[in-house]
Amino acid sequence: MNNTNLTDRQLSILKFICEVIDDASRPPTIREIGYEFSISSTKGVADHLDALERKGWIEREPGQARGIKPVREKTEKLFGASTGLPVVGSVVAGGPTLARENLEGLLNLDDLFPNNDDLFALRVRGDSMTGAGIYRGDIVVVRQQWQADVGDVVVAIVDDEKGTVKKLSKVGEEIHLKPANPNYDTIVKEPSRVEIRGKVVGVIRKM
Amino acid sequence: MNNTNLTDRQLSILKFICEVIDDASRPPTIREIGYEFSISSTKGVADHLDALERKGWIEREPGQARGIKPVREKTEKLFGASTGLPVVGSVVAGGPTLARENLEGLLNLDDLFPNNDDLFALRVRGDSMTGAGIYRGDIVVVRQQWQADVGDVVVAIVDDEKGTVKKLSKVGEEIHLKPANPNYDTIVKEPSRVEIRGKVVGVIRKM
DNA sequence: TTGACTACTAAACATATGTTTAGTAAAATA
DNA sequence: TATTTTACTAAACATATGTTTAGTAGTCAA
Numbered sequence: 001m002n003n004t005n006l007t008d009r010q011l012s013i014l015k016f017i018c019e020v021i022d023d024a025s026r027p028p029t030i031r032e033i034g035y036e037f038s039i040s041s042t043k044g045v046a047d048h049l050d051a052l053e054r055k056g057w058i059e060r061e062p063g064q065a066r067g068i069k070p071v072r073e074k075t076e077k078l079f080g081a082s083t084g085l086p087v088v089g090s091v092v093a094g095g096p097t098l099a100r101e102n103l104e105g106l107l108n109l110d111d112l113f114p115n116n117d118d119l120f121a122l123r124v125r126g127d128s129m130t131g132a133g134i135y136r137g138d139i140v141v142v143r144q145q146w147q148a149d150v151g152d153v154v155v156a157i158v159d160d161e162k163g164t165v166k167k168l169s170k171v172g173e174e175i176h177l178k179p180a181n182p183n184y185d186t187i188v189k190e191p192s193r194v195e196i197r198g199k200v201v202g203v204i205r206k207m
Numbered sequence: 208m209n210n211t212n213l214t215d216r217q218l219s220i221l222k223f224i225c226e227v228i229d230d231a232s233r234p235p236t237i238r239e240i241g242y243e244f245s246i247s248s249t250k251g252v253a254d255h256l257d258a259l260e261r262k263g264w265i266e267r268e269p270g271q272a273r274g275i276k277p278v279r280e281k282t283e284k285l286f287g288a289s290t291g292l293p294v295v296g297s298v299v300a301g302g303p304t305l306a307r308e309n310l311e312g313l314l315n316l317d318d319l320f321p322n323n324d325d326l327f328a329l330r331v332r333g334d335s336m337t338g339a340g341i342y343r344g345d346i347v348v349v350r351q352q353w354q355a356d357v358g359d360v361v362v363a364i365v366d367d368e369k370g371t372v373k374k375l376s377k378v379g380e381e382i383h384l385k386p387a388n389p390n391y392d393t394i395v396k397e398p399s400r401v402e403i404r405g406k407v408v409g410v411i412r413k414m
Numbered sequence: 415t416t417g418a419c420t421a422c423t424a425a426a427c428a429t430a431t432g433t434t435t436a437g438t439a440a441a442a443t444a
Numbered sequence: 445t446a447t448t449t450t451a452c453t454a455a456a457c458a459t460a461t462g463t464t465t466a467g468t469a470g471t472c473a474a
Contacts, residue, residue, distance in 0.1 A: 009421075025233075026233040030461070040424080041422065041425090044421065046463075048420090063462060087346070088329055107316065109314065121292040123294070202411070203414070207409055247453065250452080251453075271431095272432075
C-alpha cells in the first residue's frame with residue numbers, strides 16, 4: 001500500500017499537484033487535473049480535492065482560481081522537498097535502501113542556518129585552519145557582526161587587506177588572530193588595524 | 208536608483224508578485240495586484256505586467272488565471288532566493304555590508320549537491336574522523352552506493368551493527384576501515400562482513 | 415443490508431480573472 | 445518640439461475556472 005490515509009488515486013493526484021507547483025510555480029486548475037487523469041467531469045476532480053482537504057493534505061481558497069495549497073510539512077515527507085536532503089537517523093543493516101517513510105527529516109540550509117539577512121557564505125582560500133576542521137575550498141557560513149568573543153572563529157580584515165578566517169583571541173590590548181595550523185603564524189595587531197566582519201557559524205565542504 | 212532597467216513602480220510590483228508566490232505558492236491575479244497598489248483598473252496593472260514581460264523579468268501564460276511567472280534567475284539575484292545564502296567572492300575592507308548586487312551567487316544544497324534521489328544525510332556520532340575534518344555532530348552528505356574505491360570515505364556496516372564513517376582501504380583480501388584519529392583502531396574484516404552503504408561526498412557543520 | 419466512502423459522468427451555473435477599447439496626463443527621450 | 449514611455453481610469457467583454465445539482469456504480473465496514 002502507500003502507507004498514508006490516502007487512496008492510490010488521491011495520492012497520485014496530490015503528487016501531480018505538487019509537481020505542477022514545483023514546475024510552474026502555481027497550482028493546476030481542476031480542469032488541468034482532470035485532463036491529466038482523464039476525468040471528464042470537474043466534479044470528479046473536486047471530489048478528490050474534497051477528500052484531500054478533509055484528510056488534511058491540502059488547503060483551499062474557495063472560489064479562487066488555482067486555490068489549492070498542499071500542506072508542505074506533510075507532502076515534503078512524502079515526495080521529498082524540492083530542496084533538501086533526506087536525513088536518516090542511522091544506517092542499519094539489512095534494510096535495502098532509503099525509505100522515504102522512516103526519515104528523521106529533510107535537510108535544507110534554511111532550517112540549518114535560518115537566514116535573517118545577516119548570513120553570508122565565503123569560500124576559504126588558504127589552509128590555515130585545517131586543525132579546526134576548515135579546509136581549503138570549504139565554504140564557511142558567516143554571521144555578519146562587528147564584534148566577536150575570544151574563541152570565536154571570525155572573518156576579519158587586517159590592514160585593509162582581504163578577509164581572513166582565524167580564531168580570535170586577545171592578549172592585553174592586542175588582538176591575536178590564531179591559525180589552526182602549526183605552519184602558519186599568529187597575526188598580532190592593535191585593535192584599530194583589525195576589522196571584524198563576522199563570526200563563522202558553519203562549514204560546508206564538497207568532497 | 209534601483210540599479211535595474213525597471214522603474215520603481217515596476218520593481219515594487221515585481222517584488223510583490225515574488226512575495227505572494229513565496230507565501231501562497233501561487234501568483235497573484237491582476238486584480239489582487241491592483242488592490243495592493245490601489246490601481247483601480249485592471250488595465251493599469253496589465254500595463255505594468257506588459258512592461259515587466261517586455262523587459263524580461265516575467266513570463267506569462269496568456270488567458271490563464273494567475274499566469275505570471277517571474278524569471279527566477281533574475282529575481283533571485285534581486286530579492287534573494289527564498290532558500291539560499293548569498294556567496295561573496297571575498298570580504299574586502301571599506302565596503303559597509305553585503306550588497307545584493309555584487310554577489311557571486313546564491314548557495315543552496317540543490318546546486319551544491321544535485322540530488323538524483325541517491326543522496327542522503329547522516330549525523331556523525333563519534334569523533335573517529337576528526338583528522339579528516341569530520342567532527343562529532345557534523346552532518347555528512349552521502350551518495351548511496353554499494354562499492355567504493357580505496358581512499359574514499361565511506362559509510363559502512365560491519366557485522367550487522369550500525370553504520371560507521373571511515374576511510375576505505377584494502378590489504379590483500381581484507382577490508383580496512385581506517386579512522387582519522389590516532390585514538391581509534393583500524394577495523395579489519397573479511398569482505399563478507401562489511402557492507403558498504405555509500406560514499407561521503409560532503410560535510411556540513413553547524414558551530 | 416444498510417450506510418458511508420470512493421470514483422466517477424453530464425450539464426448548468428456563477429464568478430473570478432484575463433483582455434480589449436477608448437481615453438487622460440505627466441515624464442522621459444529623441 | 446514631437447514622440448515615446450509611464451501610469452493610470454472606466455467600462456465592456458470573453459473565458460477560465462470554481463461550484464452546484466442530479467445521478468450511477470462499486471467497495472467496504474457496521
